[in-house]
Amino acid sequence: MAARSGRTVNDLRRSNRAAVLRRLYFDGPMSRQTLGPATGLSSGTISNVVGDLLADGLVEEAGSVDSDGGRPRILLRVAPAAGYLIGVDVGETRVRVELFDLALTELARRETPVTGDEYDVDHVVGHVRDGVHDVLRQAGVTPDRLAGVGVGVPGIVAAAAGQGAVVHGQTIGWDAVPLEQRLRAACGLPSGVPFLIENGARTLGQAEMWFGAGRGAASAAVVLLGSGVGACLVTDVARQGRALEWGHLTIAVGGRRCRCGAPGCLEAYAGAAALIERWREAGGRVPAGADEETALGALADAAFPAAGGDPDPAAAAVLARTAEYLGAGLSGLINLFQPERVLVGGWAGLRLGARFLADVRAHALAYSMAYPAARVTIGLGALGPDAVTVGAATLPLAGLLDTGGRPEQPAREAAAPGWQAAIRGRVLT
Incomplete structure (x- = not known):
């Protein structure tokens, strides 16, 4: 069922989940009573959304606070172990791979120094692949628990049809490298795990704006x-x-x-x-x-x-x-x-x-x-020298928060409105 705006009931639910998740992530722990004014949602909607998020394991209780004359209010937070994130910094002196929980607590890392003659695409893809497998092994996390892999790289990142993210790294000799496609094939992670690739300066910027001096x-x-x-x-x-x-x-x-x-x-x-x-x-x-x-x-x-x-x-x-x-x-x-x-x-x-x-x-x-x-x-x-890696991990984290913890479903092709069929082929004079 779609509203007049074109949004479906599922879209509305996803939007409400996202509003609650983002507020809990950046300002939590919070009680149900404070989530309503903070998100602009009604108490009934908050109750339903929180119930869904608790059932999905995305939110957990985090203690309680006294209320004015009533029962203590239960505090809620995003559950750190509800998923895991990998951040990769493809730097010009080393490739750093880190595994985080949803609270961005570092669980494992692997660093591999690189020199100019090792900076060809095959070497870098191999270092990332080995790093991803190693940090999962160190922490005992299975690949299906990953919410995504974020990668910060030098150069311009653009999208190409059928290839995903393509890197134009002129200073490192990369000419339209289909890095997303290469990493997905090399790492062998489940198909539902997204690879999100951005310029390293942008991942640094996102980390500092979310958690640092910005x-x-x-x-x-x-x-x-x-x-x-x-x-x-x-x-x-x-x-x-x-x-x-x-x-x-x-x-x-x-x-x-x-x-x-x-x-x-x-x-x-x-x-x-x-x-x-x-x-x-x-x-x-x-x-x-x-x-x-x-x-x-x-x-x-x-x-x-x-x-x-x-x-x-x-x-x-x-x-x-x-x-x-x-x-x-x-x-x-x-x-x-x-x-x-x-x-x-x-x-x-x-x-x-x-x-x-x-x-x-x-x-x-x-x-x-x-x-x-x-x-x-x-x-x-x-945030120190790890800021690019932390910022890379925020790329899949942002996707998880924005979708309310539920990935977007493929859009169904809607039938054209009747007025379009009525005027198709007509020429206005």
Whole structure:
């Protein structure tokens, strides 16, 4: 049965379940009595929905609170063990796979370092496959308990008919890679387990907005500084966040050649790989044979030595210039989008830390228009180096909450309204 709006009774039930689940997830535990005003649903509807969710095992009791003169009120919460989530960070230095319960408590993880010559698609798909199987085995969770697998990747993610999510990763040599299709075939999970793939900056942004330094902000630009550079913009019209190829903004006409092939990109100056190369060119003592994360740590330690030490002039000069490049790049985000907050995350951004960010902030405000500059705060992300993985896990979690814990049923083809048949073939003059 469909209402005049075209929504069926099942659609309405799913919407009510979703409203209750989301409120319990983000604001719970809550009682039935407080769920009504919080969701706008009647007490009768709350009673029916909660009964269904309890029967499905998606919601459980979580203690009680005293009421004014009456019986104690039972508190409810989303049941952490009602399902499991896998988050994958396909980074440029490692592939990290983590298993979470619905409360996003980490249950198991596997990390595999990768180098440039191991970054072909077959290697990465194999690392993800092995990681998925390993974390399920470690936690003793069967694949049918999974609510989904979320994957954060470098590059642009687009949908292709018959292939699902396709990754255009120009800086890593991926040209229209049907990653969703490849992962589904390799991992061998039940067909009902969704694979959700997004740009890593967007998964970082979603994690910070849901659980980190972005909570409560109406708009934010969340910046990922790793081997490369990316950003996610969250506004009132893009509440789920939109990935931006911000690292390929031109900041120096005719400048250094970027990995994408273009000259003068921000990433060619501010990505971790570029930072290390610029330090080497300036005569810096890059540790022999060190991986990228170790080398960047050596650069940061040389520029910001322990109390009493003198900074390495080459390292200090490279970071000082990089702070200005990043500040100029951030000013573009501030002037164009006027976000309430700018948050800097990613393993490289967090490793360089607050001392480096102070210079970046000063340059960003100096390069920005006065009005948006006066209204923005610039800080570090709060969730640490695992934020991309946590954000990836929120992709299937968001789907579970939005559908009320029941996946959408395939839509039936509706008969065309009578008026359409009546005018079909007529030509208006």
